[in-house]
Amino acid sequence: MVLVLNQRYVPSCPKTSSDMSDLLFLGLDGGGTKCRARLRDGRGILLGEGTGGPSNIRLDPDLAWTSMREACREALAQAGLAESDLARVHAGMGAAGAGQTSAVERFLSRPHPFASFSIDTDAHTAWLGAFGGGDGAILIVGTGSCGYGGAAGQCHYVGGWGYEISDEGSGAAIGREALRRAIWAHDGRAPSTPLSQAILAEFGNEPEATVDWVGKARSSDYARFAPLVLQHAERRDPLGIDLVSWAAHGLAGIAARLLDLGAPALCLFGGLGEPLRPWLPPPIQKAIVPPAADALDGAIILGRAASERRP
Amino acid sequence: MVLVLNQRYVPSCPKTSSDMSDLLFLGLDGGGTKCRARLRDGRGILLGEGTGGPSNIRLDPDLAWTSMREACREALAQAGLAESDLARVHAGMGAAGAGQTSAVERFLSRPHPFASFSIDTDAHTAWLGAFGGGDGAILIVGTGSCGYGGAAGQCHYVGGWGYEISDEGSGAAIGREALRRAIWAHDGRAPSTPLSQAILAEFGNEPEATVDWVGKARSSDYARFAPLVLQHAERRDPLGIDLVSWAAHGLAGIAARLLDLGAPALCLFGGLGEPLRPWLPPPIQKAIVPPAADALDGAIILGRAASERRP
Numbered sequence: 001m002v003l004v005l006n007q008r009y010v011p012s013c014p015k016t017s018s019d020m021s022d023l024l025f026l027g028l029d030g031g032g033t034k035c036r037a038r039l040r041d042g043r044g045i046l047l048g049e050g051t052g053g054p055s056n057i058r059l060d061p062d063l064a065w066t067s068m069r070e071a072c073r074e075a076l077a078q079a080g081l082a083e084s085d086l087a088r089v090h091a092g093m094g095a096a097g098a099g100q101t102s103a104v105e106r107f108l109s110r111p112h113p114f115a116s117f118s119i120d121t122d123a124h125t126a127w128l129g130a131f132g133g134g135d136g137a138i139l140i141v142g143t144g145s146c147g148y149g150g151a152a153g154q155c156h157y158v159g160g161w162g163y164e165i166s167d168e169g170s171g172a173a174i175g176r177e178a179l180r181r182a183i184w185a186h187d188g189r190a191p192s193t194p195l196s197q198a199i200l201a202e203f204g205n206e207p208e209a210t211v212d213w214v215g216k217a218r219s220s221d222y223a224r225f226a227p228l229v230l231q232h233a234e235r236r237d238p239l240g241i242d243l244v245s246w247a248a249h250g251l252a253g254i255a256a257r258l259l260d261l262g263a264p265a266l267c268l269f270g271g272l273g274e275p276l277r278p279w280l281p282p283p284i285q286k287a288i289v290p291p292a293a294d295a296l297d298g299a300i301i302l303g304r305a306a307s308e309r310r311p
Numbered sequence: 312m313v314l315v316l317n318q319r320y321v322p323s324c325p326k327t328s329s330d331m332s333d334l335l336f337l338g339l340d341g342g343g344t345k346c347r348a349r350l351r352d353g354r355g356i357l358l359g360e361g362t363g364g365p366s367n368i369r370l371d372p373d374l375a376w377t378s379m380r381e382a383c384r385e386a387l388a389q390a391g392l393a394e395s396d397l398a399r400v401h402a403g404m405g406a407a408g409a410g411q412t413s414a415v416e417r418f419l420s421r422p423h424p425f426a427s428f429s430i431d432t433d434a435h436t437a438w439l440g441a442f443g444g445g446d447g448a449i450l451i452v453g454t455g456s457c458g459y460g461g462a463a464g465q466c467h468y469v470g471g472w473g474y475e476i477s478d479e480g481s482g483a484a485i486g487r488e489a490l491r492r493a494i495w496a497h498d499g500r501a502p503s504t505p506l507s508q509a510i511l512a513e514f515g516n517e518p519e520a521t522v523d524w525v526g527k528a529r530s531s532d533y534a535r536f537a538p539l540v541l542q543h544a545e546r547r548d549p550l551g552i553d554l555v556s557w558a559a560h561g562l563a564g565i566a567a568r569l570l571d572l573g574a575p576a577l578c579l580f581g582g583l584g585e586p587l588r589p590w591l592p593p594p595i596q597k598a599i600v601p602p603a604a605d606a607l608d609g610a611i612i613l614g615r616a617a618s619e620r621r622p
Contacts, residue, residue, distance in 0.1 A: 058526070102523050158498045161518050164525045165490040179476045187469045189568045207472050212413055214475045215369070257500045 024081075024088055025307075026114070027299030028071065029122060030055035030064055030095035032143030032172070032220045033271075037071035038296040039079050039089070047081075049296075050074025054220050056143075057107040057119075058097030058162070065110055068093075086113040092303025093118070094125025094295055096144050099157065118306035122295060123148035123160060129298025130267040130291035137263035138291070139255055142270030143223040145170035147254040151262030158261075159254045163219040168250025171223030171272055178225050178243055179214070183207055185239075193239040195232035199225065230275050248279035255284045267291040335392075335399055336618075337425070338610030339382065340433060341366035341375055341406035343454030343483070343531045344582075348382035349607040350390050350400070358392075360607075361385025365531050367454075368418040368430075369408030369473070376421055379404075397424040403614025404429070405436025405606055407455050410468065429617035433606060434459035434471060440609025441578040441602035448574035449602070450566055453581030454534040456481035458565040462573030469572075470565040474530040479561025482534030482583055489536050489554055490525070494518060496550075504550040506543035510536065541586055559590035566595045578602040 023042030028035065035055035039047040052070030054063060073083060091114040097103045098121045108119070123146045126138045137149025144167040146160025163172040178199055185196035186207055203209040213221075233240030255266055266287045268277060277285065334353030339346065346366035350358040363381030365374060387396060402425040408414045409432045419430070434457045437449045448460025455478040457471025474483040489510055496507035497518055514520040524532075544551030566577055577598045579588060588596065 058522075100519055100522055102519075156498075158500065159494075161494050162522050162525060164528075165487060165521070166494055176476060183470075183472050183477055184564075187467075187565075187568060188572070189469065189564050208411055208413075210476070211369075211411055211473050214473060217475075253495075253500050254498075257498060261499075 024085070024090065025300045025304050026072065026075070026089045026091040027125070027296040027303065028068060028091060028093035029125065029295045029299060030057060030068065030093055031122060032056045032059070032096050032218075033223060035064070035067040035071045036296060037068070037075040038300065039075045040300055048075040048078030050078070054218075055095065056097045056219070057095045058100050058103035059218060061103070061107045061110070064095070064107065083113070087115060089114050090116045090303045090307035091118070092125065092299040092301065092306065094122040094299045094302070095119060096122050098122070099160065116303065116307045118302050120302055121148070121160075122146070123157065125298035125302055126267070126269045126291075126295040127155065127298065128301045129293040129295050132292055132301070135263060136265050136267065137258035137261070138267045138269055139251065139258070139273065140269040141169060141251060141272040141276055143171050143220050145173070145251065145254070145270070147258045149258055149261075149263045151264065156261055158257045163222070168254060169247040169276065171226035172219035173250065174229050174243055174247050175222035175225035177246065178229050179210060179222070181239055181243065183210065191238070193237050194235075195229065195237040195239045198228060198232070226272060244276070244279055248276055251276060252281050252284050255280070255287070259287055265289040269295055335396065335401065336611045336615050337383065337386070337400045337402040338436070338607040338614065339379060339402060339404035340436065340606045340610060341368060341379065341404055342433065343367045343370070343407050343529075344534060346375070346378040346382045347607060348379070348386040349611065350386045351611055359386040359389030361389070366406065367408045367530070368406045369411050369414035370529060372414070372418045372421070375406070375418065394424070398426060400425050401427045401614045401618035402429070403436065403610040403612065403617065404431075405433040405610045405613070406430060407433050409433070410471065427614065427618045429613050431613055432459070432471075433457070434468065436609035436613055437578070437580045437602075437606040438466065438609065439612045440604040440606050443603055443612070446574060447576050447578065448569035448572070449578045449580055450562065450569070450584065451581040452480055452562060452579065452583040452587055454482050454531050456484070456562065456565070456581070458569045460569050460572075460574045462575065467572055469568045474533070479565060480558040480587065482537035483530035484561065485540050485554055485558050486533030486536035488557065489540050490521060490533070492550055492554065494521065502549070504548050505546075506540065506548040506550045509539060509543070537583060555587070555590055559587055562587060563592050563595050566591070566598070570598055576600040580606055
């Protein structure tokens with residue numbers, strides 16, 4: 001599902017300016033916590049943006065479609081357009097979970113409302129936005145985490161295989177480990193700290209309540225504890241510092257591998273990218289550059305390229 | 312749900328020997344991988360034993376009942392009894408997941424076939440078997456892990472809060488971490504070893520297949536990788552040694568806390584207790600003693616005590 005590198009995004013048959021403004025391109029970014037949408041016309045003019053709920057296509061494809069519709073409606077409304085206009089929109093989506101062929105197939109078994117619809121991983125669209133198809137790597141740190149990129153037309157995934165057995169340094173990883181360590185404090189296996197107390201208090205200081213909650217928890221539920229952990233780490237809570245250092249160590253392992261694969265630079269994405277950046281080892285921090293564009297514009301590049309490949 | 316300590320298990324109103332042989336006591340041990348049953352008469356004579364499938368009452372109560380019936384049928388058949396005889400059986404069960412009031416309530420909402428039925432955690436029945444209600448602690452290491460025990464009538468749980476955020480050193484923890492580390496090797500984040508190769512080969516060297524599998528995996532599925540990890544550790548595979556040392560470190564944290572709570576000795580239970588014992592730190596190993604009786608006889612003590620408390 002990786003796009004051909006250096007693909008020309010300008011139409012091969014030039015159109016007039018009014019043709020270009022008739023074209024509608026939608027970029028979608030589907031993450032475990034929220035879905036975002038951005039609408040541009042053929043000249044690249046921003047028409048509208050919107051936000052919806054969780055949209056991990058692997059964990060819950062129905063919820064992902066609902067969240068996408070929600071984000072689309074808001075973007076269309078800002079542009080003064082109706083939902084029926086989706087029929088002339090070329091959409092591209094970067095989605096957490098789109099690395100799984102099985103998940104993409106399940107997701108695409110539902111009819112879509114667009115003129116064309118392309119989907120790839122959130123990592124691929126982030127990289128398209130950041131480097132426009134050139135050498136470089138991205139590291140997404142949100143509910144999940146994923147590294148992607150490389151050099152000379154060879155892109156690789158590093159990490160990002162789901163929160164159960166991968167996604168080191170992600171919000172879900174931080175939150176789940178925070179619960180584990182709070183339980184240690186409850187059991188008397190580790191010292192109590194303000195952070196462990198704050199976490200246990202969320203469950204009425206009842207490990208039983210924690211276990212009930214865990215039985216229904218999704219990755220985004222675990223990730224909701226990440227800001228609390230970061231706040232306590234900033235206040236020098238020993239458990240908070242331990243957890244954030246551990247998360248940064250996991251991210252550094254992903255980043256180091258991407259740089260070793262030949263990527264000359266690294267862009268951070270996701271809600272936890274910037275907060276965790278100062279915790280990364282200095283040699284990793286030195287490689288970080290700002291992205292040329294964001295993942296939503298990367299998704300627009302994806303949708304636009306697919307529409308131009310159509311006969 | 313903790314039994315009164317030092318409870319007298321002999322009937323307060325003495326019965327004749329034939330009365331005692333008419334009584335039927337069943338002990339059940341419900342674990343994440345299998346369910347075991349043992350039938351004794353009132354004099355303690357062994358009448359039969361049986362085995363059934365997975366029976367974690369928290370993760371799948373319906374499956375747990377099916378597995379229990381299976382184990383009971385086998386034990387009854389060995390005793391030359393029919394399923395209808397369950398109506399005169401006093402049953403006690405130790406079950407993984409019975410620490411959750413909500414899980415026990417869901418489980419007990421189904422009708423049971425016994426004259427009386429008592430349930431407590433697998434940790435409590437293991438401890439009843441090992442120390443007969445006296446000072447001491449047990450550490451179960453199977454699909455999950457759990458520590459329990461204490462001194463002077465005060466028993467505490469340490470660990471055992473489910474494989475998602477607890478159960479350090481368990482088969483599920485070992486298996487899940489083995490998958491994580493195999494993915495590291497696949498990504499090039501860690502050296503490849505015979506163990507990482509063996510794990511990746513189980514999924515056709517496709518991380519996508521691993522993620523699909525993980526999406527449906529239960530704790531017992533993860534635990535099935537533990538023997539492979541142990542075998543490779545014995546052959547000095549660096550990843551195997553790392554994983555088993557990490558598991559032993561987690562178990563040592565639970566054991567140390569139990570001993571610090573005043574338990575004078577520790578008994579190991581569960582299929583991974585003995586294999587992991589040589590990996591534990593020497594000061595923990597020194598505290599380990601053989602149990603007076605096993606968890607099934609502990610479950611019989613539980614069922615018998617409950618039947619004697621009835622009017």
